[in-house]
Each structure stands twice: as C-alpha cells, then as structure tokens.
Amino acid sequence: xxxxxxxxxxxxxxxxxxxxxxxxxxxxxxxxxxxxxxxxxxxxxxxxxxxxxxxxxxxxxxxxxxxxxxxxxxxxxxxxxxxxxxxxxxxxxxxxxxxxxxxxxxxxxxxxxxxxxxxxxxxxxxxxxxxxxxxx
Amino acid sequence: xxxxxxxxxxxxxxxxxxxxxxxxxxxxxxxxxxxxxxxxxxxxxxxxxxxxxxxxxxxx
Numbered sequence: 001x002x003x004x005x006x007x008x009x010x011x012x013x014x015x016x017x018x019x020x021x022x023x024x025x026x027x028x029x030x031x032x033x034x035x036x037x038x039x040x041x042x043x044x045x046x047x048x049x050x051x052x053x054x055x056x057x058x059x060x061x062x063x064x065x066x067x068x069x070x071x072x073x074x075x076x077x078x079x080x081x082x083x084x085x086x087x088x089x090x091x092x093x094x095x096x097x098x099x100x101x102x103x104x105x106x107x108x109x110x111x112x113x114x115x116x117x118x119x120x121x122x123x124x125x126x127x128x129x130x131x132x133x134x135x136x
Numbered sequence: 137x138x139x140x141x142x143x144x145x146x147x148x149x150x151x152x153x154x155x156x157x158x159x160x161x162x163x164x165x166x167x168x169x170x171x172x173x174x175x176x177x178x179x180x181x182x183x184x185x186x187x188x189x190x191x192x193x194x195x196x
Contacts, residue, residue: 098185099177112178 008043021047021123022070028095029075029083033114038055041097041113052094055079086117 006020010017024044027034029051036044051070054062058080087094098112164175171181178185 099174101178102182 007046008039010043011039022083024074025051025074026070028113028115029070029078032118033112034099035110035112037103038097038099038109038111041111044113045095045097049092049094051079052083053092056083056087058084083115090116 010020012020020040021044024034024036024040025047028044028048047069051066054066055076062082063076066079067073070076083094094115096114096116098114100110100112102108103110148190156170157165162175163172165171166173166179166184168187169179169182173179173181183189
C-alpha cells in the first residue's frame with residue numbers, strides 16, 4: 001500500500017498546484033535562494049532535487065523530462081551546465097531550508113530555501129555602502 | 137425542539153474552561169547575540185543562523 005506518500009495539496013487543484021511548484025522551482029533555480037512558506041519549501045525540495053539529479057544525468061531524455069516539468073529553457077540549461085558541474089560530488093541534499101519568521105497577515109511560517117554551495121552575491125551590501133559613500 | 141433541562145453550574149462552566157490556557161513558546165538563546173530566539177530559526181535580533189548571516193537586520 002502506498003498510503004500517505006502523495007505530498008501536500010495546498011488546497012489547490014492539480015494544474016494550479018503543478019503551476020505553483022513549477023514557478024517556485026524556476027524561481028529557486030534562477031535566484032538560488034527564495035523566501036516562501038515552510039510547507040511550500042519542503043514540497044519544492046522534492047521537485048528541485050529531482051531536477052538537479054536529472055541535470056547531472058545529462059542525457060537528452062533527462063533534459064526532456066526536466067523541460068516537461070519546468071517548461072523553461074534557461075532554467076533547464078542552468079541545470080545541465082552550472083548545477084551538473086557544481087553538484088558532481090554531492091549525492092542529493094542540494095537544498096537547504098532555513099526557518100525564518102511568521103508572515104504578518106496570516107501568520108504563516110516563512111523560510112528561506114536555498115541551493116547549497118550557491119554563489120553569494122554582495123548586491124545588498126554594495127547598495128548600503130553606496131549610500132554611505134553618498135552621505136560622505 | 138429539545139431544551140436544556142438545567143442551567144450549567146459555574147463549576148461546570150469553569151472546569152470546561154480549565155483547559156483553555158495558553159502555553160509559553162519554547163525559546164532558545166542565540167549563540168551569537170544571546171537574545172531569546174526560536175530554536176532552529178534565524179535569530180530575529182542578529183539575523184544569523186548556524187554561524188552565518190542569513191538576513192541583514194536594518195537598524196532603526
């Protein structure tokens with residue numbers, strides 16, 4: 001019996017849920033760290049980890065399977081080049097979920113989900129530094 | 137329609153409410169800034185988790 005292995009439904013219809021997870025997956029692959037609810041992050045982890053594994057396989061069948069879920073060529077390209085190379089030595093566990101705070105409004109638990117070993121951009125710091133420089 | 141036969145006593149009402157109490161949240165101390173924080177969460181005071189800065193905390 002395969003009871004209780006279906007995953008979360010998020011009170012959405014199947015196409016709505018698929019679109020949600022697809023969009024979240026593309027966002028995570030593009031930005032390498034996104035903020036979302038803990039439940040969505042945990043469900044997204046299943047999708048994205050599978051996509052990265054497909055990327056590491058690297059053949060055309062894997063590429064088509066990844067595309068059939070993501071429907072986003074730039075993300076698929078990133079999976080099969082950048083991530084395939086970056087996660088060569090890692091067997092699973094490509095994502096990290098860090099619990100953050102409660103959302104104002106509905107009190108949902110928010111978290112960050114990020115890809116491990118991500119390239120860290122110093123964008124925000126540069127902005128504040130630029131402001132300080134302006135003040136001087 | 138059925139009606140209550142007796143008014144519920146204060147004792148009955150109060151003992152029903154005996155379990156309405158709030159529970160205190162479980163809190164840990166941040167290893168970096170020693171403020172109270174939720175365990176397994178980013179510290180709301182210093183924005184760190186597991187020794188790394190996760191979010192920038194804006195100073196007011």
